[in-house]
Amino acid sequence: MKKLSGSKWSNSLKAWHLPDSVEYREKFKIQNVADPLANKSMEIAGFKSWLRSKRxxxxxxxxxxxxxxxxxxxxxxxxxxxxxxSDVIKYNNNYLLKNGLSASYQNQVVNAIKLFFKTQTxxxxxxxxxxxxxSASVLPNVLSKEEIKMILNSPKNIKHKAMLCLIYSCGLRRSEILNLKITHVDSKRKLLIIKQAKGKKDRVVPLSERIIYQLQEYYKLYRPRIWLFEGQKPEEQYNERSLASVLKQALCIAKIKKPVTLHWLRHSYATHLLENGTDLRYIQEILGHKSSxxxxxxxxxSTKSLQNIKSPFDDLDIL
Known part of the structure; x- marks a missing residue:
């Protein structure tokens, strides 16, 4: 009996199996299953397990x-x-580009493909x-200090105000503020300890006197047990959607129409530090950037240097 091309014996299934190809589907009159990935589920599950094992x-x-x-x-x-x-190129041209998907999404697919096929044999x-x-050269979105002040002054709820103020005053990512525990605030040393942030890295950032006072007032009123900011139920982590809603409400009250996200506060903090004369190396450490x-x-x-540039237009006598 002639062996079919690509056929393999499975010890776990105790059966022969064939590649899921158009040729074999037509040969054996097999109809496409409802789930297009049904025949690839074992490999996907194995990849998921590998990612978890790598933490x-x-x-x-x-x-x-x-x-x-x-x-x-x-x-x-x-x-x-x-x-x-060649199938990667076809996917890029006939799906990503055709549907106007971003380069950042394409980069995610590249990361996934590279890791997945490295784990297969x-x-x-x-x-x-x-x-x-x-990669596109995209500048970070930055708000002025006046706009930041309007946003941070908007919440009437002391917890909401404390969360937004802490994000800006320490340049935190969304996940970082949600993962903060009470024990991560060292008010005596004026430091905030950020555990296992992006890239599985710990770091410390300075706390200002004003934000320490604000956190103390918040703690007296809410008495969180584990997480620095907890949800409606005790010992429950604050929800990221609720946090986004807090910012949305603040923007509405402040009447700021820009499409501000929580990450804009982090970008603004870094830019304002630079404009205040803080060395880039310190900013890199505070933000937790791997590369300078x-x-x-x-x-x-940063507008500090730009504002000192005099335009030649000002020397013209234009009425």
Whole structure:
């Protein structure tokens, strides 16, 4: 009996299995199942298990799995063993570009593909040849100190005000403020300890006298037990959607129409530090940036030097 191309014996299933290809579907009159990834579920589950064993965050795992599923769904008529580097280019051109998806999303897919195919064996794709999109040069969004003051003065709820003020005063990411515990506030040394932030790194950032006082007043009123900011139930972490809603309400009260996000407060903090004369190396440490190049982008949005430049237009006698 002639052996079918690509057939393999499975010790766990005690059966032969074939690649999920268009050729074999037509040969054996197999209809597409409702789930286009049904025949790839074992590999996806294995990849998920590998990511967890490497201690990737749950958010990163979800991002990578969604990106990978998008790629594999596009090639639903091909088995994983049939996919090669040309299929990545087809996906980029006929799905990502065609649907106007961003370069940052494409980069997520690249990360997922590279990691996934590195964990698989006997495949035709070469992860090292999967190219990344040319990165766009995008400046961070920065608010003026006056706008920041309007936003932070808007909340009447002391917890809401304390959360927004702490994000700005320490340049925190959304996940960082939600993961803060009471024990992470060292008021005597005027430090905030941030545990296992992006890149699994710990760091400390300075606390101002004013924010320490504000946190003390908040604590007296709310008495959180574990998390610095807890939800409606005791010992429950504050919800990220609720935090976004807090900012949205503050923007409405302040009558600021810009599409401000919580990350804008972090960008603004870094830029204002730079404009106050803080050395870039310290800003890099405070923000938890791995590379100094990431921090240097704030030099492009700082207005301190730009305001000292005199335009030649001012020397013209234009009526």
């Amino acid at each position: 990737y965050s749950e958010n990163t795992i979800e991002t990578y799995l969604n990106a990978l599923k998008s790629f594999l769904t596009f090639h639903k008529d091909k088995s994983i063993s049939e996919i090669d580097n 006997g495949l035709r794709i070469n992860p090292d040849l999967v190219h990344r999109p040319k 190049k990431t921090t240097e982008i704030y030099t492009h949005v």
